[in-house]
Amino acid sequence: MTIPFDPTLAAFRFGVGLGPSAPGPASVQAMIASLSGPDHAADRYPIAGMNETDPSMAEFRFAAAARRAARGTPEEEELRQKEGAFRQAMNVTRRNDHLRTIARAVTTDDGLRERLTLFWADHFAVRAKTFAFRSMITPYVTDAIRPHVVGRFPDMVLAATLHPVMLHYLDQWVSTGPNSTVGQRRGFGLNENLARELLELHLFGADGPFTQRDVTELAELLTGVTYDFRQGFAYRTDRAEPGAEVVMGRRYSAEADLQTVKSALIDLATRPEVAEHIASKLVVHFVSDLPEPALVATLAGVFRETGGDLLAVTEAMLSHPAAWTPRRSKVRRPDLFVMASLRALGVDGDGILNMRPADYRDWMLRPLQVMGQPYQAPSGPDGWPEDAESWITPQGLAGRINWAMGAPRVMLDPLPDPRDFVQTALGPDAPAEVTFAASSAETRSEGIGLVLTSPAFQRI
Amino acid sequence: MDRRAFLTRSLALGCSLAASPLVTPVALAQGPWDARLVVIVLRGGLDGLDVIRPIGDTDLARLRPRLMETAGLGLNDAWALHPGLSGLRALWDAGQFGALHATSSPYRGPRSHFDAQDVLEAGTFPAGETRSGWLNRMLGIVPGMTAETAYSVGHEQMKILSGTNPYLQWSPRSELDLSPQSRRLLDLILHDDPIFRDAALRAVDIADTLFTEATADAEEAGADGEMGMMMAPAPTRGHAGVAAFAAQRLRAETRIASFSLHGWDTHSRQDIQLNSALENLTETILTLRDGLGPVWEQTAVLCMTEFGRTAHENGTLGTDHGTGGAMLFAGGALRGGQVLGRWPGLAEADLFDRRDLMPTSDVRAAAGRVMQDLFGLSRSDIEDTIFPGLDMADAPRLAV
Structure with a gap:
């Protein structure tokens, strides 16, 4: 049985809704064609990535450090004002990025791309824990999320996991191998936060096939990955835990280097158990909190067969009759x-x-x-x-x-x-x-x- | 009640005013207990050493020569209150305001507000062990809880109450100012969708009770005639508005309320900043007391913060992020007028990391004991579910 295509439902469920000059998409093929084409909304309302964001985090950090160093001296007041000007400029950047994000969604002909970006940014949710990161959240989406919503899932895992905003939010930047040079010299140790959320939230789900041992091993594997506010992402061999790690039954090279970390992340993101978790989250987000098992199974199948090709997975969702149930059980965020x-x-x-x-x-x-x-x-x-x-x-x-x-x-x-x-x-x-x-x-x-x-x- | 007309019901307010439970001074509704618990999260890191000053410790003047220039309100040879708390001095003397000193949450990370507040509100360390707040887990233990039992007040997210057990959130800012015609039409469009209908029903109800109370206050004031005799209307804005609203709900069916107060991150000019933050706290507590009326006798107010501040004052007449600090408490259900807790001393070797007041108790133990004494919760429920991993063996008793 084929259900006739309903442009209104398509615009509500898989887009940003209708408008005076936006009567809803013409067909599933048209939606996929837009999604496969260039990102017009981003071209029209550009939002910089972290390295291009102005003011940079380094400028602000240097200004704050200079003010602190001048405590109690005659220069303090002037430096305080300089720091204040940076704070204000960062607030303006954050507001402009927000307004551009809204403008994209309000004016686009490709609403599905905006919805996918919201979905995936939430899947890899971050938050600024210090002022310096407040204006970097939208740039994080520009860098790590948006380019990959119609790309490959493992690439998004890599980009999000290694982004300074994520490294700061989930404490990876302080995590140190206890037997690394820095760990031995200064008594620093592991922080498992990123490893845990990677397995539990980003890849396999809370009931996924991993144990506490896997979390710890992955945390050891990730040591060395950090960021430096001057240059952004950094890999520090002197913080990396020596020795091989075994995560979920697979042994990763004993070589403590960035390539080991990257190939391990790609390998984890490509495991078949990831497919169910991602498929289920997509269906829950777009269709129903009580997902239709047949729909989830179809998406998971495509995810596995294509190695996490998100355009193919999205197309599979739109092509499945269960995604078009007339019952609207979700509410707009x-x-x-x-x-x-x-x-x-x-x-x-x-x-x-x-x-x-x-x-x-x-x-x-x-x-x-x-x-x-x-x-x-x-x-x-x-x-x-x-x-x-x-x-x-x-x-x-x-x-x-x-x-x-x-x-x-x-x-x-x-x-x-x-x-x-x-x-x-x-x-x-x-x-x-x-x-x-x-x-x-x-x-x-x-x-x-x-x-x-x-x-x-x-x-x- | 006729659900069909729920949103327009208040059009008849004029004649049903006398029947409103909110005009009656105290409405003790059905609830699991009569005691009330208010948890105020003091965000930013309260400087316990300045607020409850250990003047009996000779190291204090050495560590804080400039901050101690303004005299405190002496309680005895050992302790003095910060002068910003003068409005609560009478409450202290009446045994309804007190402090637990040298306490902290279990957080021992790199002194980040964000992470420390997460731990304080999750009630676990690390915070990520659970995805719920400790007050929410408490709601799950006791049967007979309704959403109305617990309120998060203010527009801020209160992780302390978030979780799977139902609770309500309301900000006095989210008043619903709708024309009667709009109400009728809203009724029409929301009626067939149960989630929307029920949420609107409650929203309108809350907004109306606030409105009714304000009207009743105004009428009462008007009846007295004289301008000078006018009763001050219940505050609706800012911290006092939040406290007034919390008191109003607590007088009815609500048993637990939680909200935040800001302004404690006193890195510089602490003399000025802390004073105004403490004045806000004073007004908050007095507004709660006045609003609660006789229910104040059954109320426990706990003011908790994410961490204390450095023992040394810094170069800008302030203090930086520290570890041990003070929990302030108030209410007729608690034994105030005293400083509880074991004092660790302020000598260099007695400090945590040689810089912060050493915590000698886990602030969760004190909160757990209050819940045990006021609500009759079992120790094992507190140690296993509300605060997993906590040992309450040495918990101080705050309850009367």
Whole structure:
């Protein structure tokens, strides 16, 4: 049985939603064709990687160190102001990167790429633990995630695991082989954080086929991998634990060098047990918290056969009838809710990029926090929750309602007629009660707000 | 209640005001216990040595010559309160405000706020051993808990309460200011989706009780007539707003509330910074006491921080990240008016890493003992589930 292609469902479930000039994709083939083609959204709204981000982490660290060194001297005040200027510039960079990310999602014809980027960035979730890293989270996505969402999974594992932002977040930068030169001289030891999350979250799942012994062995294998704020990624032989390590039954070369680490990571990421975990996470994210086993099995099969070709896996998902169940059990995450709302309103890229800082604070940063998704601050390396109940809480829903009623008039003038907006935002099958509510509201703002608040808009 | 009309119910508020449980001064609802627990996370690293000053220790003046220039409020020969706590002095004397000194969480990492707060809130070390907060695990032990039992207040994520057991979060900032017509229409569009309907029901309920209370306060004030007699309305903004809201929920069905206070990371000009942070804390605790009314007698407030600060003052009249520090506590259910804990001394050799106050207790043991005494939880539940790996053998008793 073939189900006729539904552009509205495609835009909701696998995209950023509908808009006045975005009626939804034409077919699965068209979606895959866009995804296989050039990344137009990134070309239009470029976001630098970590090494190109301005100000650099090194500039800031040097300024902070100079200020500390001048404590109690007459130069201290001037150096404090210099450091403050860097902090301010880093905040501006972080805001601009955020607004460009939103602008991409709001204006793109290739919404699936934005959704995949959100998904994979969450799979390899990071958080800034110090101020210096706050403006490096989006650059991390530029470097390690986005280039690989239609590439090979092992390449993404390599890029994310060895990125300075990840190395700092999961403490790898301090992990030292106890028998390495530095470990012996200074009494430093292992930190297993990255090794554990790599096995548990990134590769195999919490019930995956590994033991504590494997975690420790992998942590030993990863020693030497660190970062240096001047040059970024670094490999320090004098911190690497000597000797061979055995992880999940496979022995990796006794040679303590970066190539050993890289080939071990690639090898782990290519193991067949990874496929189930990744397939299941993809289906849970895009389709249902209770994934259809046949769908997961199909994706896992393609993942294994292709060695983790993510374009092929994504295509397999879109081609499977179970991915198109009309039941919408997922709810848009707050960041996606905001993006989809601005897209439905037809806000253009400049309208987003030119947001006043005070509006950005009042209508982006604070509302996201109230909705339960403080910007770039997931509570742990397991990322944001998937289930609707975690998001549609009293406070979370109140946050969505307040945003829906208040933000559109800040972002757009004049607002569209709510009676037309129902069709634009929800497509041809808008529920009758939402159509009625939109036409019965006392003001345009409230009419728009009601449409955006409706489960028909929020569920995907 | 007719669910069909849930969102518009408050249109009839005028005539149903007397029936609202929130106009009644105390509404003791069904709950697993009557005692209340408030955990305030002091984010940034409270300087226990400055707040509860060990003036009986002769090394203090050597370590902190400049910080000790402003006199504290002497309690006895051994201890003095920071002058910023003058507003809580009466509570101290009444035995409703006290401190546990030279304590810390089990965190001993490189003094990172982020990691140390994770450990404090997870209640385990390392924090990654669990993906839930210790207050949330506590909820799982006791049958009969509802979402209303525990509240995380404020817009901040409180990992201490996060986990699989239900709890509610509300920020006084997320008021729902909707026109009656919008409410009717929201009712219409959310009605058929249970998750949305139930969340909206609760959201509107919380927003309305806040509104009702403000109205009741205003009416009461109006009835008194004289301008000068006007009762101050319950605060709605900032830390006092958070405390007022927490008190209001705790007077009803809520038994556990948690929120954060900021401003403790006093690397420089500690004399000014700490003073204003302590004034905020004072206002928070007094707002809780006033808002709780008679329930204050059954309440325990624990103020915990991620780490203490260096024993030496630094070159900018501040202190840097340290290890041991103080837990402050308040409430009618606790025995305040005293400084608990074994004092390790401040001589160079007595310090942790030769720089920080040496912790002589695990702050989790004190919190565990409070839960044991107030809520009747078993020691094994506390040592196995709430704080895995903790030994409560020497836990100080804080409860009355």
